[in-house]
Amino acid sequence: MPPRLRISSIQQIPRCQYELRITRSASSAAAPAFTPAASIEQMTRSPAPVSRFPPTQPPSHRNPEYRRSQLLRSYTSLLRTSPLIVLFQHNNLKSMEWAAIRRELTIALQKVDEKIAAEGRTAPALAPYIKIQTIQTSIFEVALRIVEYFRPSESSLASGKPPSAIDPVTQTSAELPAISGSKDDPALTHDLSRTAHAAVKNMKGMHELSPLLVGPVAVLSIPTVSPEHMKAALSILAPKESGFKAPTRKANPEYHEPIVQNGLQKINLLAARVDNQVFDIDQTKWVGSIEGGMDGLRSQLVTALQSMSSSVATTLEGAGKSIYFTLESRRSVLEEEEKGPEGDKSESS
Amino acid sequence: MTIPIATITTFRTAYNPFSRASRPCRLFLGMLRTPDTIPTSSPTHIDIKVKQLPRNSTESPTMTIGFKGGKELTLDVGKRGLKIGDVIEEVSRVGRALQREASLKN
Numbered sequence: 001m002p003p004r005l006r007i008s009s010i011q012q013i014p015r016c017q018y019e020l021r022i023t024r025s026a027s028s029a030a031a032p033a034f035t036p037a038a039s040i041e042q043m044t045r046s047p048a049p050v051s052r053f054p055p056t057q058p059p060s061h062r063n064p065e066y067r068r069s070q071l072l073r074s075y076t077s078l079l080r081t082s083p084l085i086v087l088f089q090h091n092n093l094k095s096m097e098w099a100a101i102r103r104e105l106t107i108a109l110q111k112v113d114e115k116i117a118a119e120g121r122t123a124p125a126l127a128p129y130i131k132i133q134t135i136q137t138s139i140f141e142v143a144l145r146i147v148e149y150f151r152p153s154e155s156s157l158a159s160g161k162p163p164s165a166i167d168p169v170t171q172t173s174a175e176l177p178a179i180s181g182s183k184d185d186p187a188l189t190h191d192l193s194r195t196a197h198a199a200v201k202n203m204k205g206m207h208e209l210s211p212l213l214v215g216p217v218a219v220l221s222i223p224t225v226s227p228e229h230m231k232a233a234l235s236i237l238a239p240k241e242s243g244f245k246a247p248t249r250k251a252n253p254e255y256h257e258p259i260v261q262n263g264l265q266k267i268n269l270l271a272a273r274v275d276n277q278v279f280d281i282d283q284t285k286w287v288g289s290i291e292g293g294m295d296g297l298r299s300q301l302v303t304a305l306q307s308m309s310s311s312v313a314t315t316l317e318g319a320g321k322s323i324y325f326t327l328e329s330r331r332s333v334l335e336e337e338e339k340g341p342e343g344d345k346s347e348s349s
Numbered sequence: 350m351t352i353p354i355a356t357i358t359t360f361r362t363a364y365n366p367f368s369r370a371s372r373p374c375r376l377f378l379g380m381l382r383t384p385d386t387i388p389t390s391s392p393t394h395i396d397i398k399v400k401q402l403p404r405n406s407t408e409s410p411t412m413t414i415g416f417k418g419g420k421e422l423t424l425d426v427g428k429r430g431l432k433i434g435d436v437i438e439e440v441s442r443v444g445r446a447l448q449r450e451a452s453l454k455n
Contacts, residue, residue: 091382266382280404
């Protein structure tokens with residue numbers, strides 16, 4: 001659309017000198033193209049024609065203003081983003097004890113990061129992202145059910161998005177059919193939606209972890225499956241139960257201060273959740289005992305496969321080789337037999 | 350109902366955290382593990398030992414509470430189907446009797 005006012009007419013209007021200068025520079029810059037070209041995003045996707053709610057606040061079954069709803073959202077995101085979660089039972093820890101334990105935990109994890117960096121492996125530093133936090137067990141249980149059991153269908157996911165301009169079926173002027181601004185809308189599939197609520201309602205207490213979520217529980221969340229970090233964390237938080245050695249008094253005297261030790265006596269290891277699977281204490285120990293992290297596990301697998309392939313090759317070769325050797329020896333025998341009399345003749349003559 | 354914690358000296362429990370019957374054990378643990386009872390220097394220190402059974406064990410959760418004067422109370426929580434309220438009731442009954450004895454002596 002061309003500008004309503006001609007540039008010459010703008011310049012004719014008397015203004016103060018600074019303002020004039022700005023207008024002139026602006027107009028000279030904008031002169032070649034009055035309307036900026038639409039971005040690719042705008043050309044391929046048409047905006048939702050009628051939106052009855054702000055895009056960040058879709059209608060939801062659980063009231064988003066309540067703390068428990070936001071806690072649920074944070075727990076679902078925690079469960080989706082951290083494949084390795086360790087559960088602990090904690091009883092009556094003082095805030096000072098928590099602070100001391102968290103301090104020891106970060107120190108131990110930073111040491112692991114340094115060790116990995118020193119070995120030259122390309123694993124990202126995880127220490128700043130590993131957190132231990134207390135949870136609201138009942139809300140965490142709901143979050144667990146939503147993450148594990150709620151699978152919104154493709155069609156409902158698609159209908160929640162604005163129509164595509166490339167697809168000739170949908171038109172820019174087409175009204176969004178599904179999202180009507182009502183909570184009952186099946187197209188709404190976010191964690192607080194009624195669809196999610198209804199989908200997981202009858203799964204109450206069905207998850208393997210749900211009997212564990214009783215009383216005060218804390219979770220340690222690790223954003224990647226890193227057995228090394230888990231081992232370091234367990235050696236700080238539950239050295240007796242996990243069997244991983246705690247730092248010695250000489251190496252880390254602060255760890256043996258009464259404030260840390262009294263706190264640790266009130267913490268129990270309960271279980272772990274690794275890649276959507278629930279592990280008990282023994283299995284957790286096994287995960288922690290994997291040497292060299294995931295890279296170590298991969299290298300073990302590679303060496304196992306390599307040795308296996310070479311042994312298979314030698315076995316297969318063996319049959320051919322033995323046939324070859326048999327035939328060769330037979331040939332040499334035959335040749336000797338043929339040569340034998342001649343040799344005798346030559347000797348005799 | 351409060352538990353006379355000062356009369357308890359030891360606490361042993363074994364449970365499988367994945368079974369629902371272990372709930373009273375874990376909750377009772379929460380009542381005994383307080384800042385007063387954990388330090389060994391404290392006069393009300395309780396010696397607590399927890400044994401967590403593996404996930405697939407079907408052993409029923411049990412707890413043993415040792416009181417001052419050597420009296421011991423063993424509760425088979427799983428077999429009797431006790432809840433946390435029943436456990437507190439049983440323990441505090443013994444504890445209160447001990448407290449009364451002590452106060453009569455003095």
